[in-house]
Amino acid sequence: MHFIVAFFLVQYAHSVMQHTDHASKWDNFFKYARIIVFSLVATYYIAASPDWFGWIWNLGLLGLVRFFNQNDDFKSIRSTAQSVLPFVGISMVSDFFEQVFPKFYNSYDQFFQIALSFAFIFCFVIWFYARKQQKVLTQEREERLREEQIAKETKLSLEYLVAERTQELTQQKEELQKTIEELKATQNQLIQSEKMASLGELTAGIAHEIQNPLNFVNNFSEVSVELCQELEEEIDKTNIDDNDKEYIKGIIGDLSQNQQKITHHGKRADSIVKGMLQHSRASSGEKEPVDVNALADEYMRLAYHGLRAKDKEFNAALVTDFDGTIGTVNVLPQDLGRVFLNLFTNAFYAVAEKKRKLTEAGQLGDYKPEVKISTKKFDNKLYIRVSDNGTGMPEHVKAKIFQPFFTTKPTGQGTGLGLSMSYDIITNGHGGVLEVDTEEGEKTEFRITIPIA
Amino acid sequence: MKILVVDDEEDVKSLFEQKFRREIRAGQFEFSFAFSGEEALEFMQKHPSEVVMILSDINMPGMSGIELLKKIRADHPSAPPQVMMITAYGDAANHDQAMQLGADDFLTKPVNFNELKEKLLLL
Numbered sequence: 001m002h003f004i005v006a007f008f009l010v011q012y013a014h015s016v017m018q019h020t021d022h023a024s025k026w027d028n029f030f031k032y033a034r035i036i037v038f039s040l041v042a043t044y045y046i047a048a049s050p051d052w053f054g055w056i057w058n059l060g061l062l063g064l065v066r067f068f069n070q071n072d073d074f075k076s077i078r079s080t081a082q083s084v085l086p087f088v089g090i091s092m093v094s095d096f097f098e099q100v101f102p103k104f105y106n107s108y109d110q111f112f113q114i115a116l117s118f119a120f121i122f123c124f125v126i127w128f129y130a131r132k133q134q135k136v137l138t139q140e141r142e143e144r145l146r147e148e149q150i151a152k153e154t155k156l157s158l159e160y161l162v163a164e165r166t167q168e169l170t171q172q173k174e175e176l177q178k179t180i181e182e183l184k185a186t187q188n189q190l191i192q193s194e195k196m197a198s199l200g201e202l203t204a205g206i207a208h209e210i211q212n213p214l215n216f217v218n219n220f221s222e223v224s225v226e227l228c229q230e231l232e233e234e235i236d237k238t239n240i241d242d243n244d245k246e247y248i249k250g251i252i253g254d255l256s257q258n259q260q261k262i263t264h265h266g267k268r269a270d271s272i273v274k275g276m277l278q279h280s281r282a283s284s285g286e287k288e289p290v291d292v293n294a295l296a297d298e299y300m301r302l303a304y305h306g307l308r309a310k311d312k313e314f315n316a317a318l319v320t321d322f323d324g325t326i327g328t329v330n331v332l333p334q335d336l337g338r339v340f341l342n343l344f345t346n347a348f349y350a351v352a353e354k355k356r357k358l359t360e361a362g363q364l365g366d367y368k369p370e371v372k373i374s375t376k377k378f379d380n381k382l383y384i385r386v387s388d389n390g391t392g393m394p395e396h397v398k399a400k401i402f403q404p405f406f407t408t409k410p411t412g413q414g415t416g417l418g419l420s421m422s423y424d425i426i427t428n429g430h431g432g433v434l435e436v437d438t439e440e441g442e443k444t445e446f447r448i449t450i451p452i453a
Numbered sequence: 454m455k456i457l458v459v460d461d462e463e464d465v466k467s468l469f470e471q472k473f474r475r476e477i478r479a480g481q482f483e484f485s486f487a488f489s490g491e492e493a494l495e496f497m498q499k500h501p502s503e504v505v506m507i508l509s510d511i512n513m514p515g516m517s518g519i520e521l522l523k524k525i526r527a528d529h530p531s532a533p534p535q536v537m538m539i540t541a542y543g544d545a546a547n548h549d550q551a552m553q554l555g556a557d558d559f560l561t562k563p564v565n566f567n568e569l570k571e572k573l574l575l576l
Binding site for chain 2: 214223
């Protein structure tokens with residue numbers, strides 16, 4: 001009986017422990033426990049079933065229960081293990097009576113046997129019940145594990161989905177940002193071209209209004225010069241004292257000179273007005289097939305020699321890089337020529353200025369003024385670049401160069417209409433783009449892009 | 454030679470008088486002035502067949518130079534004066550219209566007086 005209880009207790013404890021985290025730790029312990037149980041039962045039969053052997057069993061069982069009680073790893077089997085205590089207790093009491101009061105024991109032998117049997121059955125009922133419960137627990141645990149596994153998988157797939165969505169959103173966001181930037185750029189361009197258009201109209205309007213009074217100024221000042229000459233001639237006919245004559249002639253001379261100054265400055269204003277009027281007529285005329293390379297070359301030389309005529313010292317390398325495959329392109333030849341003239345005049349002016357400044361500072365070194373024109377036909381577009389290694393422009397100048405009347409040249413040398421007109425000709429006249437790229441003190445590059453129908 | 458100058462700018466009068474001072478003194482030219490198309494027609498009615506030459510601005514308030522030209526060509530077919538149009542807008546459309554309506558010449562402002570003088574002396 002003791003053997004069965006001990007054997008099943010060890011067996012039960014082991015099977016429970018196998019489901020916990022400490023299984024491997026106690027494997028050896030259970031192996032030895034089993035060996036001890038078997039050796040005890042073997043010893044019992046070898047020793048011809050001595051009565052006192054029950055005590056060894058009982059003490060062994062008590063030791064085992066105590067051991068389970070003291071070690072925290074066995075918490076889960078403690079209560080079940082304790083179910084052997086009634087059996088051990090009754091067995092000990094019955095053994096005690098059997099040996100100390102054999103008479104009393106013999107007369108109540110059956111009671112003791114029945115009590116022991118009940119305790120024995122009680123053990124197994126408890127164990128059986130515990131096993132059943134444990135099975136349910138195990139099942140529950142497995143179910144939980146399975147659920148956890150499913151949850152983990154769901155979580156993984158969700159995480160993947162989230163990552164995918166996040167990436168999609170990021171991409172969308174980037175695309176939107178790009179679109180917004182493009183929109184902003186387009187808006188700026190629109191504002192710019194609107195500004196240019198209204199300024200152009202205003203300019204033309206002003207020009208018309210100014211031209212008439214300006215014509216009077218010029219005409220009257222001219223005729224006054226003639227009148228002064230006449231007056232001088234008339235004075236000679238009179239017999240005024242020579243000294244007085246000289247004095248009067250002096251005054252007339254001054255007057256005449258003043259009138260000439262008025263004429264001179266009037267003419268200056270007139271050329272500005274002419275420029276403004278040209279501005280308004282920029283996109284008139286008919287488009288015709290033109291050899292753009294030849295046109296550019298012609299105006300490059302024209303601008304160069306124009307500057308040479310004013311400044312004999314001036315010199316610059318003219319570099320051309322023409323795309324021979326362009327052939328003829330439908331453009332407004334006079335207008336485009338004007339654009340070329342403006343761009344080249346500016347380019348030559350920039351290199352001349354840089355040379356002058358470097359010479360003044362004594363740092364000319366090996367600076368070689370260079371003005372370059374390159375053309376390229378590609379993808380139904382005509383690309384023209386006019387670049388120079390001249391003075392370049394600071395940012396605030398670059399921002400204003402296409403505005404009418406903006407000039408950096410000294411008074412009287414530039415009207416500030418050249419680039420504004422060029423802009424108008426390229427954008428409105430040809431549906432193209434005129435852009436500028438510059439580095440202060442280093443270089444400037446104007447880029448024309450014209451769509452070829 | 455009697456010349457009628459039509460222009461809404463009154464200073465044109467003194468300008469012409471000064472520019473052509475010698476010729477006026479020498480009796481080569483005789484200038485009259487009208488400051489609108491209507492005034493010009495009125496003048497021509499008062500002085501029929503006197504005016505040999507008309508110099509007219511095109512852009513005037515009221516009757517324009519072109520309308521004046523039409524009226525002259527319609528009302529005075531028998532003794533047609535020479536008509537020279539002057540305008541600030543020297544574009545082809547303006548020029549062609551004036552010539553088609555019977556203008557004898559076309560000048561753009563600012564007027565080159567030496568050229569004008571030569572042209573007048575040729576008549």
